[in-house]
Amino acid sequence: MAGGGGVRAIRDRIRSVSSTSKVTRAMELVAASKMRRAQERAVASRPYAEQMNAVLSQLASFTAGGDGGPLHPLLERREVKNLAYIHISADRGLAGGLNSNMNRAGAGLLLEHQPHVERVTVIPAGRKGRDFFRRSGFDIAAEFGELGDFPDFSDVRPIARLVMDDFIAGKVDQVMVGYQRFVNAAVQRPTIIQILPVLPPAGTEAKPVDFIFEPSPEELLATLLPRFVEMQIYAAVLEARASEQSARMVAMRQATDAANEMVSDLTLAYNKARQEGITGELLDIVGGVAALEG
């Protein structure tokens, strides 16, 4: 029989590819709605970050005393012997090149610093980064496995506590944090910033003449700085989550498009094979009839 098996094989293939496209389409929609929420959360946390920057820069302009010593342990700049790097990544894959780009950027940073310092340690937050750094044999100081899709401020706090304690105890001299910065729905950029020692934002506002501080500026600084560090890590995590969902949305859309294209190619091949089969059968019948009559 002309192509009977071929026709069936193509039909099965169409069925399987189109059900794949249904799955990827569903994942695209889920990611799109999660992206909206993740983006809203990132935007909602911005006013706090902005006001924190403003307050801190103002305070720094008052506390920048000339005696040379740092006003707070978290501001202390030391020669970097021990570097810690907080690697924020997604918990799940299927997000295009998102995770591998981030992992490459993180590993690149560590390899770049390794020859110049005594020790570099990684603190992965997120499953994909953790698995990567475990495999590649870097020195892992602590792990924060899964933070979930919508982490809370309180989920991020332990990370900040850990690095601040280590920094004040002198176990690490510099702390960096790496995350996927959300540029827009189509573009995410691996970004690495320093969080310790704290670099106070530059003050541009004019100082008011009489400022009342309660308690003293130094004590205010001591309550502000830890919150500043926590807020920076929290903001990085929120950005990373928005990036993850948008990368997944785009990856799944591409997969859906590819699957649909494949279905239409296969449908064409299927119709062709089916028609050839029918033509063949017709010829057989006509030939059979002709033979009987003849």
Next chain:
Amino acid sequence: MPLKLSIVTAQRTIMERSNVSKIVVPAAEGQITVLPGHAALMSSLAIGEMVVYEGDQAEAIVIHGGFFQVINNVVSVLADGAESVDAIDLERAEAARARAEQRLQGRDTDLHGGVDVLRAQLALQRSLARIKVARRRRGGTGVPTQQR
């Protein structure tokens, strides 16, 4: 000239007002009343209630610590946590208070070290502030009448 007020937490903006006539703030070293024309001020916050007056209207908010600053009639509150009156569940707050009190009483048996005591004390303070604000809401405005 009225005061401009914004209350933000790391999670979101709780309140934004531009026509405020008076604010009573639970500052770390005691309650502070901020009126228009107040001197530049920066202070940390305690756990307690904050009352925002807009003309005749007044609104109470529970603040869970943080700090605030006043410059040129702009008041910025950076709270560790904040809840408006509507968000408070009185029953839950009462339950939290009972739990915290119980923990503090039995501190030798089930609390290990000072950290848990501190946590229970903070939880107690938070629940008390919530209860205080939520009870007043029953009167209508959520605001102490004697201050009007």
